[in-house]
Every structure is written in structure tokens, then in C-alpha cells.
Amino acid sequence: DQQVKQNSPSLSVQEGRISILNCDYTNSMFDYFLWYKKYPAEGPTFLISISSIKDKNEDGRFTVFLNKSAKHLSLHIVPSQPGDSAVYFCAARHSGNTPLVFGKGTRLSVIA
Amino acid sequence: DAMVIQNPRYQVTQFGKPVTLSCSQTLNHNVMYWYQQKSSQAPKLLFHYYDKDFNNEADTPDNFQSRRPNTSFCFLDIRSPGLGDAAMYLCATSPHRGLEKLFFGSGTQLSVL
Numbered sequence: 001d002q003q004v005k006q007n008s009p010s011l012s013v014q015e016g017r018i019s020i021l022n023c024d025y026t027n028s029m030f031d032y033f034l035w036y037k038k039y040p041a042e043g044p045t046f047l048i049s050i051s052s053i054k055d056k057n058e059d060g061r062f063t064v065f066l067n068k069s070a071k072h073l074s075l076h077i078v079p080s081q082p083g084d085s086a087v088y089f090c091a092a093r094h095s096g097n098t099p100l101v102f103g104k105g106t107r108l109s110v111i112a
Numbered sequence: 113d114a115m116v117i118q119n120p121r122y123q124v125t126q127f128g129k130p131v132t133l134s135c136s137q138t139l140n141h142n143v144m145y146w147y148q149q150k151s152s153q154a155p156k157l158l159f160h161y162y163d164k165d166f167n168n169e170a171d172t173p174d175n176f177q178s179r180r181p182n183t184s185f186c187f188l189d190i191r192s193p194g195l196g197d198a199a200m201y202l203c204a205t206s207p208h209r210g211l212e213k214l215f216f217g218s219g220t221q222l223s224v225l
Contacts (some may be wrong), residue, residue: 002154009152034213043116043202043216044155089155099145099169100214102154 003027005093006103015112020088023090023103026071028090034100035064035075039089048075062071080110118203118217125193126225133188133220135203143209144186147202149219155202160191161186162209190222198216198224 005024013019023033031052036044050057050064050073057064063076077084090103116137125131135144135194142178144162148153161180175197179191200221204214 004154036216041218042119043118043204043218044212044214045216050211097208098155099160102147102156103150104154 002103003030003101004090004103006088006090006106008106008108009104010109012109012111013080015110017082019075019080019108019110021075021077021088021106021108023073023075023091024071025073025092027092027101028071028102029094031095032093033066033073034061034091035065036041036089036091036102038089038105044089047085060064077108080108082110082112084108085110115219116203116205116215118201118220120220121218122221122223124223124225125190127195130133130176131190131222133190133201133203134196135186135188136184137186137203137205137218138184138216139205139207139215140183140207141207142183143206144180145206145214146186146188146202149200149202150198158188173200177212193222193224195224196220 031109034049035047037047038044046057048062066073087105087107088106091100093100133185145160146158149155158172179187200219203217206212206214
């Protein structure tokens, strides 16, 4: 039972354009969401997060949007760069020392 | 640089032969996690230690055990590996439990022959 769903296994975007990675969740108790980025042969690294009290969080080229009513969040990367090519994992948790629940990931390829 | 280190990078074992994966950290974090990730699947939490307090996930098979002899080291023991246990095993740390990001090692890719 996937509580965090990333329905697109892969995405290709041209360099300089916007990349939009989507994530849906089913557990309404989730109140904190994170995106991780993973290069081949490396572990996932934290990218950006958002609390459920916000609907947007921005960090440089990366912006995460949260739509609680739709149980949907998205990661926008603009402009996309070849170095952004990686697997992106969406993760969620709810308060109370609960562990992170991950999605299956989306492989982003940014084409020069 | 402070980091999370997993050894070995690749591990091959035989069906039924016990295997141990190791993780060390220089971050002095209280919490250490073990995740299992099979191909094209989401990382799945097996268990975590909050300091010396061991927390097993309900659906983690008994075949999987863990030890944390000190703050820096954590081991994953698979007592009798089956073919279905072939996966990437990721170790992660965090300063405390709660709304905080995890720091991951590079993982150990386990193959079972």
C-alpha cells in the first residue's frame, strides 16, 4: 500500500526549461514533506522540504508546492541544468517521531 | 568531512549464508536507520536506533537483525539471506527523531547467489 506515490518513473526536459516532478500521498496525517535527490552510486541527499502549514517553499532554482486538499505536492526546477539529472524521491512523515515514507522516485534527465 | 560511510559498496553472498553490512558516521547523530531499496521501488525502513533504543518496523522479517555497539557504528545482519533479499541497503542518520532531514550513506548493493 503506497502512501507516497510518484506516478512518473521518468521525465526528460531540455536544459533551461522547467522541470516539474509530482508526488501524491494518501495519508492525511502527513504534515511534513521532503524531496531527496540521488545520483548513481551515491546515497540520497536532502534537497528541500515543506511543512503543511505552508503551500510553497523556495530555495534558489528549486520550489516545492503543496496542495493539501488534493494531497499533492510538486517540485519545480527552473531553469533545469544537466547536473540536475538524477532520481528524485518524495518523502513524507507525520508528527510524533514517525519515520519517513518514501515514493519510488522519478528519474529526471536534463538534455543539453 | 562529516559523513555516513557504508562498507562494502558491493557484497555478494550465498543463499543461506549469514552476511553483515556495516555503517559508520562521524556526524555524532543520535538516530541511525536502515532502509532496504529494491530495484525501482521506494526505500523501505527496516528499523532504526534512537541512541541505544532499537525500533523494529512491524513488517521487517525476523531474518534481519541490527546491532549498534556505539554512537558511531551500526550493523545490519541478515541471518539466512534469500534471493528476495538482494537489494540496495541504505544507512541514514539524523540528529534526533522528528521533523528533520536524514543523511544517507552511499549504500551497499547486496547480491545473493
